[in-house]
Amino acid sequence: MKDHKFQRKALQVKEAQAKIIKYANPLEPQEISLNDCCGRYLAEEVIAPHPFPAFNRSSMDGYAIIAADTKHCVNGQFVWLEMVDNIPCGAVASVDITSGTAARIMTGAQVPSGADTVVMLEVTETREEEGKTYVGILKKQEAKSNITPMGLELSPGELVLPAGRLISAGDIAVLAAFGIHTVKVYRRPKVAVFATGTELLEVHEPLQPGKIRNSNSPMLEALVKEAGGEPVMLGSIVDDLELARSKVQMALDTYDFVITTGGVSVGDYDIMGDLVREQSGDMLFNKVTMRPGSVTTAAVRGGKLLLALSGNPGACFVGFQLFARPVIRLMQCASQPFLPEWSATLGADYNRVNDFTRFVRARLEIRDGSLYAFPAAIDESSVMVTIKDSDCLIVVPPEERGLSAGAKVTIIKLPGEICG
């Protein structure tokens, strides 16, 4: 009789994503300091508590005056106004401006009542007379010059930041300006990561015949952090079903999300595949019509997600980006959990074909203002070294029977900068 492990029902990537994200529920919000909130997801909308700027602000060093006082500035005739006040930044006027008077004012200071324009220092002269200072202006001034009106940027009650937003440096500036020093964000999920494989050595161990160093775990640790999760590294275990079962159970009981790598194919020691099949009611999928990563497996136990990624480094990486990253981001209520899809021009011929959608590691380049994607020279699931040179995945649908350079392709932009 044929083993169940060979009879897997393959789901399309989008179907598999829909299944897994159903269980990616937002974690509870927590209040953190403004200084720590960059890269976190906002748990409540922010409404402007007051206008911004909060007062009519001078945008130049100069004199606050009434523009109409300069209407007689013709034929090189100075108009002289009595300086009645001096307003540095942070101070408020001691008198209102009335016709015939001016206040010296600095950039950023509150414009005094009565004044409707600020004339720059450079176009003025001063003279002293009987202990009084007079400001001479040679040219007619327009009202509202060099004044940033109160509320220009934001009015009170206006929506400043929606909930679910990834907080950036610019957002932090706005929060600070409104005096919001603690911010409500979603808790980062604690993501347990462990590897399976009797062949695995720790990173610090010397190579031994037939063995390899566990490179997937540190890669996953970095990927979890990049997605906004808190990785909890549980090392690696040998291919032993009993050991894997207890480790998975402990991790599911303790953490928010569990990711494993290795042992999901059909081999004699592919224990993660066996473990998920044991409780088939919990299984979400164990085959996806994608390469690399066709063996990506997911299950839900006690409401917690277990994602068993392939051991092949390329498949582990792609499986993470397509399934784990959206889960981690949705647990923080991200409004855009998936990586963006862009259009690009294929930079070189791509001839590999098969019946599954291929996610080809590739390098982006901008040439003459257009985006080109160059497929990695070796794109095998088992190949690790091309991950570092990739800033996107070219999506090659199964119906394509090879693609020529110049073809329009969809790419999934990977996080981070464009390499080259």
Ligand SMILES: Nc1nc2c(c(=O)[nH]1)N[C@H]1C(S)=C(S)[C@@H](COP(=O)(O)OP(=O)(O)OC[C@H]3O[C@@H](n4cnc5c(N)ncnc54)[C@H](O)[C@@H]3O)O[C@H]1N2
């Ligand atoms: N008879 C079949 N064999 C295989 C099939 C199949 O359908 N029938 N599928 C192939 C495909 S496709 C893939 S992908 C791999 C998936 O295998 P597993 O996910 O079960 O992974 P392993 O067998 O554990 O390891 C595969 C490969 O990756 C190396 N590895 C494992 N863990 C790590 C790690 N932590 N760091 C670095 N490298 C790791 C491991 O040594 C193997 O070389 O199965 C095919 N086989």
Ligand code: MOO
């Ligand atoms: O599942 Mo494998 O990564 O398709 O090559």
